[in-house]
Amino acid sequence: xxxxxxxxxxxxxxxxxxxxxxxxxxxxxxxxxxxxxxxxxxxxxxxxxxxxxxxxxxxxxxxxxxxxxxxxxxxxxxxxxxxxxxxxxxxxxxxxxxxxxxxxxxxxxxxxxxxxxxxxxxxxxxxxxxxxxxxxxxxxxxxxxxxxxxxxxxxxxxxxxxxxxxxxxxxxxxxxxxxxxxxxxxxxxxxxxxxxxx
Amino acid sequence: xxxxxxxxxxxxxxxxxxxxxxxxxxxxxxxxxxxxxxxxxxxxxxxxxxxxxxxxxxxxxxxxx
Numbered sequence: 001x002x003x004x005x006x007x008x009x010x011x012x013x014x015x016x017x018x019x020x021x022x023x024x025x026x027x028x029x030x031x032x033x034x035x036x037x038x039x040x041x042x043x044x045x046x047x048x049x050x051x052x053x054x055x056x057x058x059x060x061x062x063x064x065x066x067x068x069x070x071x072x073x074x075x076x077x078x079x080x081x082x083x084x085x086x087x088x089x090x091x092x093x094x095x096x097x098x099x100x101x102x103x104x105x106x107x108x109x110x111x112x113x114x115x116x117x118x119x120x121x122x123x124x125x126x127x128x129x130x131x132x133x134x135x136x137x138x139x140x141x142x143x144x145x146x147x148x149x150x151x152x153x154x155x156x157x158x159x160x161x162x163x164x165x166x167x168x169x170x171x172x173x174x175x176x177x178x179x180x181x182x183x184x185x186x187x188x189x190x191x192x193x194x195x196x197x198x
Numbered sequence: 199x200x201x202x203x204x205x206x207x208x209x210x211x212x213x214x215x216x217x218x219x220x221x222x223x224x225x226x227x228x229x230x231x232x233x234x235x236x237x238x239x240x241x242x243x244x245x246x247x248x249x250x251x252x253x254x255x256x257x258x259x260x261x262x263x
Contacts, residue, residue, distance in 0.1 A: 001259070013262055019235055026237035027230030027257050148262060 001031075002128030009070060011038035016051070018058045025062055037062060038070045038092070038125075038146075048098040048126075052079045056086060063087030072125050077116060084120065092125035092146060095137065099137035099149045101129025104136055114141045132162075138171025139179065148197065202253045215246035218254065230257045 010028035015021040018041060021088060025037045027178060041058050043051030050073050059069045063086055071083050075093040093113060096102035104110060106126065114122060125136040125146040134145045145168055154160035201210055202224070212218035215238055219225050231238045231246075232255040238246050248254070 011262065023232050023235055023237045024257075026239075027255075028239075030239060031228060031257070031259055059219075080225045101207060 007036065008032050008034055009036050009038050010034065011072075012040045012058075013038075014042065015040055016042050016045075017063070018054045020059050021054070021058045025058075026069060029067070035066055036068050036070065038072060044096045049094070050074055050075065055079075056082045059083055059088055060086035070123070075106050075113055077109070077112055080113055080117065084117070090121045090123065092123045094126040095124045095133060096127025098126045100127055102127050103129055103133035107136070107140065107189060108140070110137065111140050131163045134164055135167040135171035135174075138168055139173050139174050144168075199250050201248060201251065204255060205253075210248075213248055213250060215254070216243035217249060219243070219256070222256070223227065224256060225256060228259060231255065234258075 003168050010025075012021040012024040012028070015024055021039060021041045025039070028037060029035060037057065039059055039062065041051045041054040042048055043054065052069075052074065055071055055073060056079070059071050062069050066155065068089050068090075069083075069088045070092055071088050073079055073083060073094050080091050080093070091113065095104045095110070100161060104124070110124065121143045122141075123144045123146050124134075124142050128137070128145060128147045129150050130136055134147070137145055145164070147164065151157045151161045151164065199210055199213070201208055201218075203210075210218060210221055212221045215231060215233065219227075219231075221230070231240075231243060233246060233248070234253050
């Protein structure tokens, strides 16, 4: 893996307690020789949603030990503030439960996070099922998408990965191009000047 | 001596962590270790004594998301 010259992001997937997550992070740091760690502290076995309390506690321990913690979190603004306070320099809110493919369940919450953390890299992690979901997240101004299942479970994973790459590029370009404001009423796009009076 | 290796009970002869890895055929492989929930760095495996009913975790890299 080291010969590939790529940044590896080991994770603490499947950990349900602070102790498990911290121990797994230590093991990952030795195995992969990197301070990067995607921190998962799962709080519910059906939804695989993060345990917000354990997440902050584990993030604090690992940040103090010199890890660069990438927390898998919800879109909760107050939780995000706590994670930043304990030293996280990246936030990775879910779009929807892991492996569900439901897309962005709470675009309002994700938009709010982008607004309140303009300088923190934001990654939508989990719940992405289609390239359009990825494009939507990028249009909100997110910096990246983290996904696995949507590609791994596609009939043609290679083609799906290419589709996601195009969607991420399109969404990013759209965000940089400052999209128009939506409005409820129609607004004619053709000038009235020069129109025939019949 | 009975230990739990990655959650499964197992009878082993080894009394230290590094000798256990040899016994399990994992010597020199890219693995990380923990005993009873605490990480044991590679450099400390020779000093890590094993006791009856210890829970040994040996983890190798795998892909995921």
